Amino acid sequence: MGFEPPQRLVRALDETYGEAVAAEWIGKLPELAQDTLEHAGLVAERVVAPGGRSSVVVLVRQADDAPAALKIAPPVARPDLERDALAHWNGWGAAQLLGETEEGGLLLERLHPEVSLRSLPEAKSLLEAAGVVRKLWVEPPAGHGFESVAERTARQASAMEAAPGEAAGELVAAALAARKELISLSPETLLLHGCFRQGKVLVGDRAPWLAVGPEPLVGERAYDLARLVRDRVEDLVASSAGASAARRRVNKLADSLEVDRERLRGWTLFRAVESATRALAAGRRQDAELLLEFAGWL
Numbered sequence: 001m002g003f004e005p006p007q008r009l010v011r012a013l014d015e016t017y018g019e020a021v022a023a024e025w026i027g028k029l030p031e032l033a034q035d036t037l038e039h040a041g042l043v044a045e046r047v048v049a050p051g052g053r054s055s056v057v058v059l060v061r062q063a064d065d066a067p068a069a070l071k072i073a074p075p076v077a078r079p080d081l082e083r084d085a086l087a088h089w090n091g092w093g094a095a096q097l098l099g100e101t102e103e104g105g106l107l108l109e110r111l112h113p114e115v116s117l118r119s120l121p122e123a124k125s126l127l128e129a130a131g132v133v134r135k136l137w138v139e140p141p142a143g144h145g146f147e148s149v150a151e152r153t154a155r156q157a158s159a160m161e162a163a164p165g166e167a168a169g170e171l172v173a174a175a176l177a178a179r180k181e182l183i184s185l186s187p188e189t190l191l192l193h194g195c196f197r198q199g200k201v202l203v204g205d206r207a208p209w210l211a212v213g214p215e216p217l218v219g220e221r222a223y224d225l226a227r228l229v230r231d232r233v234e235d236l237v238a239s240s241a242g243a244s245a246a247r248r249r250v251n252k253l254a255d256s257l258e259v260d261r262e263r264l265r266g267w268t269l270f271r272a273v274e275s276a277t278r279a280l281a282a283g284r285r286q287d288a289e290l291l292l293e294f295a296g297w298l
Contacts, residue, residue, distance in 0.1 A: 004047075005029055005056060012053035015282045017076050025074040029056065033072055036103045042070060048113045052213055055079070059110060067110040068098055079104060081146060085191060085216035088144075093135030094193075094211040095204070111210055117198035122232065125198050126249070129228055130256050132209050133196050140191040140218050149192070149219030150183045156274045168277055168288070171295050175273035178266040182222075187260075192217055192224040198231045222259045226267035229253060233294050243297040250298070269298045 005026055013022035033056070037044055042060040048069075051057055055073035062068055073079040083106055086097040096109035117125040140146060157179055160172050193200070194215035204210040229249055236242040250268060254261040276291035 006047065006049045006051040008050040009052065009054075009056055013074070015278075016054065017074070021074070021076060025076075029072070032103060033058065036070065036072060036101050036105045039103065040070075040101045040105070040107065042068070042107075044070075055213075057113070059113075060107075062107075069095075069108045069110045069113075070101070071106040071108055072103075073106075075104070079106060081216050082106065082214055084141070084144065085146070085193075085214050088141045088191065089136060089138070091206070091210075092138075093132050094214070095202075096206070108212075109204070109206065109210075111202040111204045111212065113202060115203040117201045117209065118232070122235075125231075126228070126253065127256075128209050129196075129198055129201060129231075130253065132201050132211055133193065133224065133228070134257060136193050136196075136211060136214075137190045137221050137224070140189070144191075144218070146191070146216050146218045148189075149186065149217060149223045152194075152217055153179055153183065153270065153274075160274060160277050168273065168280065168292055171269075171273045171292055172277065175270040175295070179270045182263060182266050182270075186220050187263075188220050189218050190221060192219055192221070194224065195227060196224050197227050220263070221257065222254075222263040223267045223271075225253055225257060225259055225264055226271045229264065229268045230272055230291070230294055233290050237290050237293050242294075246294060246297045265298055269295055272298075 010022065010026055013026065037060065041063045045059040045061065048057040048059060054077040055071050058070045058072070060068050060070045071079070083097060083100055086094055090096070091109070095111055098107040098109060100106055117129055120128065157176055160176060193211060194217050195213060196211065200213050201209050201211050236246055239245060250265050251261055253259070254264045272291050272295040276288045276295065279288035279291065
């Protein structure tokens with residue numbers, strides 16, 4: 001199979017894990033992909049592009065000609081945790097895990113990567129998203145290895161404190177204060193998707209909509225819902241009523257999923273500002289400005 005890693009993946013790995021780590025794994029990826037396909041008896045059809053930010057997905061055929069998707073990610077991205085979460089959900093609200101290759105690739109139920117919830121009008125997409133994410137919030141498996149919301153956000157908070165940047169200073173302080181208050185008393189410990197948004201919900205054949213690409217952790221539902229609140233942030237910022245629309249979205253999602261409004265607002269603020277500071281560090285100033293304007297409305 002002729003193989004060229006999607007440029008989105010190359011840029012994202014470089015930003016997340018550093019140039020050296022990214023370059024080493026990307027350099028091995030063509031051979032790794034070929035070996036994985038051969039050892040698993042899979043026939044590649046095409047690489048999904050633009051694809052994900054931490055893995056490459058190849059649409060494949062199995063030995064019996066059944067369609068599937070092969071996901072290959074660097075060990076530093078912890079594909080084993082995604083495997084464990086998908087196995088626990090067992091197809092309930094998420095893509096079905098079909099197996100794991102010797103090389104650590106995940107063989108998944110094939111969905112339709114070209115059609116996500118972002119293809120729907122906003123009101124309909126949020127309604128469908130709420131129905132999907134509700135299914136994922138279950139008790140975690142016994143003896144799991146997932147980190148907690150407190151642990152993940154502690155690392156993020158340290159990075160924010162180290163280099164907030166002048167443009168984000170006040171919002172960073174507000175976001176850190178919100179996190180401190182939120183983690184002081186977490187109301188529940190459920191298995192969470194970790195990166196749930198409209199683009200992570202695809203059309204399936206077994207079910208209308210199924211989630212993909214979890215970055216699983218355990219904690220409260222408000223944290224998981226916070227990323228969804230800012231979906232299509234560019235449209236919100238472009239609207240003259242963006243601020244009020246953002247606040248209505250917080251209230252609507254919180255009420256429909258029985259999540260505390262203030263906890264959802266707080267986690268939405270923290271996650272938006274954290275993403276903005278990472279964007280600033282990576283030189284993506286336009287993305288950062290959109291996120292900071294959104295965060296300021298909250």
